Amino acid sequence: MRYRRVKDVMTQEVVRTGRETSFKQVARLLSEHRVSGLPVVDDARNVVGVISETDLLEHQAQREEWHGRGHVRLPRLTRAARTAAAKARAGTAEQLMTRPAVTATPEQYVTEAARAMREHRVERLPVVDDEDHLVGIVTRGDLLRVFLRADEELRRDVLDQVTRGLGVPRYAVDVTVDAGVVTLRGHLERREDVALAAQIAAHVDGAVAVTNRLTHRPDTVRAHRVGGPSGHM
Template sequence: MRYCRIKDVMTQEVVRTGRETSFKQVARLLSEHRISGLPVVDDAQNVVGVISETDLLQHQAQREERHGRRHVRLPRLTHAARTAERKARAGTAEHLMTRPALTATPEQYVTEAARVMREHRVERLPVVDDKDHLVGIVTRSDLLRVFLRTDDELRRDVIDQVTRGVGVPRHAVDVTVDAGVVTLRGHLERREDAELAAQIAAHVDGAVAVADRLTHRPDAVRAHHAGGPSGHM
């Protein structure tokens, strides 16, 4: 099966910043470029962290909280609490960023990136090469681009992937696509082939859903013929 790779959808021109960039400069970068986050890199262009709008808002919220109860001392023992306190005092990207940064590689599949974003609740992943140098960035909106393919493009890809994956002639499976919904029709010899065809179609980039209308030879009939005639002694 063919899956789209991160290198196919990532943005190569990445807005980035360094460790010593001030809070106001970071906020200005996000505003000027109309982005919601950016990677922080060292002098070798290795990713050392990521800053998002959430980090900036947390900084401001924690400052207000600290000022509102500056005469009260409460224990802060959890990792999350220590991180929040650090960001409240942050004046530069070094202390404002979230670290370590979750990253991806150009050859990873978009499905892997989507899983990482969902599990860690992040909206972007810096993309690094084999030397950990920043080469791009992929966002949730980039991953959704696979669903912008036309129905004709998707249909051609489904036909190619299904017929090659199952090993049947192109005319054996009729494929139609409407608004990203793939419908499969035709008759295949084995149930396993019909099930495999539907699975392959469902994993083609851009397929919203699959309506499986394929038929196959009944298992009972095949089992009877395979075993030969039965009789009594």
């Protein structure tokens, strides 16, 4: 199996909640379904935000902190402080959630989803269709599944994609895989195909690293054409 797009690794049965769900109900959903976060949707199933365990914990921590300070004039606070104060007073999912939600689409590559998670420092992405309706959710754990492929399965996939990508017979390239590390051996006609083979292999889902031991035919013909034969006056 090839895990190349979000639709291949996402969970379709999504635990979600509405805007008006109470703090306790949100906490109960997280506990009962053993998830660390869930999307908040409106009546049309459009994702309007995401709630995580961190949001709930911040609510409790900020509540104690702000109650200890007594009354504070919010307009004089920084934006971050006003957000924290609002979280402390939050009682519904809409008030607790982080917005806007960072989402993915089913056709996105797994690598793109992983990059979005890293850039936005989130652990899950609600997956939405062309109309922004919730159709699934993908987590960091889902994305890491690509590295759980058996070595033999990965070897066959790399061999298939490299030989088809280069347009060469399968016997031209030897592929071995050990713990996800791909090693390429063989002899190719063109220098540029050696580098291209490594690039193709590196982009196969599950490849941890690529060791390129391919060789190529000496480019004597090209060198001769560049230099050209010596002429006579």
